[in-house]
Amino acid sequence: MAIKEKITDFFEKYTQTLNGEKDTYLFSLREKSIKLFQELGIPTLKNEEWKYTKLNFLNSIDFELSNSPLKTMPDNFQISDYYIDNFEGNILVFINGFFSDQFSRIINTKDDLIISNLNEAKAKYPDIIQNYLSKYTDENNNPFTALNTALSNDGAVIIIPENSVSILPIHFLFINLPDNKNIITNTRNIIIVDSNSKAQIIETNHSIGDYSSFHNSVTEIFIKQNADVEYYKFQNENNNAYYIGTTQIHQERDSKLLSTTISLGGKFIRNNLNSILDGENGEAYFNGLYFIGNEDFVDNHTLADHAKPHCNSNENYKGIIDGKATAVFNGKIMVRPYAQKTNAYQSNKNILLSEDATINTKPQLEIFADDVKCSHGATSGFLNRDAIFYFRARGIDEKTAQSYLLNSFSSDIIETIRNDSLRDLIKSEVAKKLSMNDLYFCSILESNKI
């Protein structure tokens, strides 16, 4: 059976389990979304949004829907292996797409703060689901978002009340652990950060074992007036991991978004990051680093949607591509007619480490206002030979020289991460990839104040 028919089948079976919910808003949304999915189908390379993104794994791998929580964890499973060292904050763990009370760690409790999961929230906070779910998402032209809305059964729900500036960071930890079949998980996260509040969210994905898993994720973030959100995504997965994720952000006036996406591995990764700057004086920073090899594939599609005047968007993505890996970057800047005095900047720089590595990079500017500043630049090339010679002339071999240069190339993106424990983790993972063990020397120097 082709994937499209299989998904229809999944949907029928899934909705049979939702007997008590048939009259809810969510249920009608699911029915609408599965229809949209059927109409849209799986995109082919003829679809401009998926031009360089081959989705044949969906048919070549026999996936089943992950439809129940895992009953027993493998003997060698240690949840602490997936926690971030020295992380202080709330951790929400999802195994095979289902919230795990056992492994999660929720510290912050306050009457009006909600740290919950979709499965619980749909019964407990139906108004929130009705008012926010799918409010700005792209079901109408993205079949994977439609698929997610139709089939998602769990995910994180975070509601931060106004004037909350001291909420601890929140880590969403998604572990896919297929035990006897290849699985699809659909997780849906909703984050609402009310006026004058601050939030720091980290999302990491992990696939374990010999079976493949396809994680189809949608995250909706609502940033209210003068609120400030940091949203970090760290992807360092094995070659059985397939991931498509859409992050849809809505920003009110004076709000600020800092998003950093780090992809160090995975067989297939597609990140869609869309932010609507829907109030004056909003700021959005999109940073990304992809550092991949083997036959990995990483695709970052971003959209800075300037809907109101006087907003800034600043995008900086960098890539290091080795082996037979392929990366795609598509940065769209939309400036709507009313959005005068927009500042939008975009940069995408790439280093290719092998003749067989590929980058497809494309800026896409659609500007309908006349008083705006927009600029973009994209580069791709090999490492600077003169710089490598300079290292060698000082007794440092070529491989180490290359590691230093790549580390310095990627460091400004990693430094945008303001969560110390996550930044340390990423630094050490990058250092591992570069076979470097001396990267912390600089911080020793700084702490010695020489």
Next chain:
Amino acid sequence: MSLLKIQNLKVNINGKEILKGLNLEVNPGEIHAIMGPNGSGKSTLAGVLAGKEDYEVVEGTIEFEGKNIFEMSPEDRAREGLFLAFQYPIEIPGVSNASFMKTAVNEIRKYRNLEPLDAMDFLKIMREKAKLVEMDQAFLNRSVNDGFSGGEKKRNEIFQLAMLEPKLAILDETDSGLDIDALKIVSYGVNKVRNKDNAFIVITHYQRLLNYIIPDFVHVLFDGKLVVSGGKELAFDLEEKGYDWIKKQYNGVLV
């Protein structure tokens, strides 16, 4: 045994003959100045010694302490004790001077079967050597040559020279673009590092630097060969008379 022995060196770049049979012998404790007009092959000589790509060695030999340097990678030449102070030092944003030098020093120590220096010992040595070229402490944390002025870049080359303690250092137009104060600082650093066991090849266009770094031998490189050699007085002659008489004598061309 001499430290460096170059015999009948012929080098092409993109098929064009640049060095046309150059001979030079350098012994420990000596300072050799190589002077010459633009385009005579001075920087090519420096690049060939350090192992830069893009040069085609057509004929001749270069021995460093009796070993054929053409069989050594650039990093091994550095580890053996050969140092090139670049005419145009490369900027490396994101890599601190301290971390760059720590890696270099320890790579060289490893090659010589020495234990790596620990961070504290290394810092001590680094502070000491930075003082030689009047580099302040903040400089050690700055990225290698990134945003440095011309003078700072050249001082950084001498700092690296002092850190790595080579047997033979080649200064490729280290004086070019330096004001007199920077020139004095650079020369002071070189004179502090020099001793009876190491040697220098000072490549320069002008005599000025040789007031501060006193050479034992001065050679004139012209049209790919060393055409005249003498003591330090030769540099004064060149300063006074220019290179025209050399051009006339060795090229037969009226200038």
